[in-house]
Amino acid sequence: METLSLHYQAWRDAFLSQGLSFIEEDEFIREYAGVSGGRMVAAVAAKLNYNLDIKELQEYKKKVFLEQYIMHVTPIEKTFAIVKKYHGKLPMVVASGGAKQAVAQMLHLNDVFAYFQQVFAIEDVTHGKPAPDVFLKAAQDQGILPENCLVFEDHFAGFAAAKSAGMRYIDVNELVEN
Structure with missing residues (x-):
């Protein structure tokens, strides 16, 4: 978003x-x-x-x-195109550093909440980004090893969190439109 x-x-x-x-x-x-x-x-x-x-x-x-x-708030279109493409094919979770109420409300307002299996936010973990906690919590919840996860992130704290979690990440700022 x-x-x-x-x-x-x-x-x-x-x-x-x-x-x-x-x-x-x-x-x-x-x-x-x-x-x-x-x-x-x-x-x-x-x-x-x-x-x-x-x-x-x-x-x-x-x-x-x-x-x-x-x-x-609006979705990042390039990222959401990927979400739509893989919805129902791959498990997708929101792992945000924001407040859970705000994150859920943003997803609902943009009619995208249903695309995700779960939403994790700052209240769900001890340490926020750049600590890896929220990403590790999401992987554990889905029963997926961290090294098998791909994180879509837009800022350095998220990149650092993904690296610390042992996950690969994509900088959504570098995505190109088709």
């Missing part, structure tokens, strides 16, 4: 609600794309010397994202 810019806007709104400035979007994408919210907030707070309640900020951001931005 195309979510990065929308998540950036929701995080920016959350910081602004506390009277704090936020980093620029290009830095957010370059440094924190795919990184768990808690890890990102802690890093930004340390960098900008902010003293804030990370959990409270995360909850506010989640609320803003669900109320104002989630309806603008």
